[in-house]
Amino acid sequence: MTFASLGLDEPILRAVGEQGYSTPTPIQAQAIPAVLAGGDLLAAAQTGTGKTAAFTLPLLHRLSQAQPARNSRGQVIPRVLVLVPTRELAAQVAENVRDYGKHLKLRCMVMYGGVGMQPQVDALRRGVDIVVATPGRMLDHHGQRTLDLSGVDTLVLDEADRMLDMGFIHDIRKVLALLPPKRQNLLFSATFSDEIKSLANSLLDRPKVIEVARRNTAATTVLQTVHPVGRDRKRELLTHLVRENNWFQVLVFMRTKHGANRLAEQLRGDGIGADAIHGNKSQGARTRALADFKSGKLQVLVATDIAARGIDIDQLPLVVNFELPNVPEDYVHRIGRTGRAGAEGRAISLVCVDELRFLRDIENLIGRPIERTLVAGFEPDPQERAQPIRVGRTVIGGGKASGPRRGDAPRGGGAGHGRGDSNGQSRGGAGRRDGQQARRDGGRGQGRGAAPVRRNGTTG
Ligand code: AMP
Secondary structure: OOOHHHOOOHHHHHHHHHOOOOOOOHHHHHHHHHHHHOOOEEEEOOOOOOHHHHHHHHHHHHHHHOOOEEOOOOOEEOOEEEEOOOHHHHHHHHHHHHHHOOOOOOOEEEEOOOOOOHHHHHHHHHOOOEEEEOHHHHHHHHHOOOOOOOOOOEEEEOOHHHHHHOOOHHHHHHHHHHOOOOOEEEEEEOOOOHHHHHHHHHHOOOOEEEEOOOOOOOOOOEEEEEEEOOHHHHHHHHHHHHHHHOOOOEEEEEOOHHHHHHHHHHHHHOOOOEEEEOOOOOHHHHHHHHHHHHHOOOOEEEEEHHHHOOOOOOOEOEEEEOOOOOOHHHHHHHHOOEOHHHOOEEEEEEEOHHHHHHHHHHHHHHOOOOEEEEEOOOOOOOOOOOOOEEEOOEEEOOOOOOOOOOOOOOOOOOOOOOHHHHOOOOOOHHHHHHHHHHHHHOOOOOOOOOOOEEEEOOOO
């Protein structure tokens, strides 16, 4: 199949060719005709499947075929609204829209918080066809009457599961109430949770359902390994692996912003080029860190789950889970950063005894055990006992969910879902989610050692 056979206009085909894409990915092959036909869409697709182009290309085609929408003053007003959970994803999607639409006379703008309103107001005044926005800032603009939504005939909710996780459901409902009722709705989500199904039921009209990666299935192109290691030797092991294997472009995940900062600092102390990216950093600092990472100047980028959403780096070779996420779905999101669009990737998890229950939940979710490989010199002490892990105000593990014991090093300060990480718009979904997780974990044992352990000096 080719992009031309999907019926897209020549300027779009030219732009796609310039991006170096020759064949549509499976989600594109299914979604493009569906979006061109004008109906609603419910698509289960993770980042890395080519989902952005799957909705952008047909929307650009449709927009370019019709006249711009104008308000009573003759200003061009948006016809397409794309809502995304984070600033990074907003910037990334808008960049893709500009790339794919570069031979068209359509205007796209990105709208997120944490930066001044005025440039966004100016852009709206000049006229915009497509708005890519985080929900909070979009509502701010509407409240200040700087954004006219009366021309919107298409709504895209991208990474809708993440938006719900971040507590955006009320904002989403508010936005829905502001849009013209007759419109096309496209909902993209990595997973089909009950919450997503309920949102889809209320939002979509007889949608075409597309599922390219099976529900909650970790990308099959990613080679996944667990290195069991002592709690206090993880950083040493990471430094060893980076040096030994001469790793570059390693994305390392932490549960907390504080942990991310500290690890980046320690790696720099070890002589490894590293920086951290999370919601407490200014937009400028994040953009710089990402650019240095992309160019290869930074060997390691340490990120929290939310900050990493929307980072779009082609064929990222390696993801390291320095800490396993306490929400198993986050593991699937994390490893979705590598092995993008069919390229092979690797995901390595450094797992200590405290995290065995997280590992078990992840293996339950992905439906298979992950291979354990011991690294010579870093074998965990079999006598080491599990200690509770603190995530936000919840303490997980140690048999009960209570405050930290004296002398316990707190291992979390919020799962990275605080206001700062989400464009200052998170409305408290994380605490609830962590609470659910704690309840699910309550009273369970310490994991089952599901996969055989291999002994191996190095890791490729
Ligand atoms: P996405 O899932 O939208 O984040 O896209 C993942 C990556 O795949 C992006 O870096 C795109 O540039 C790339 N991509 C999208 N469509 C194609 C395609 N048809 N062929 C090759 N790469 C693609």
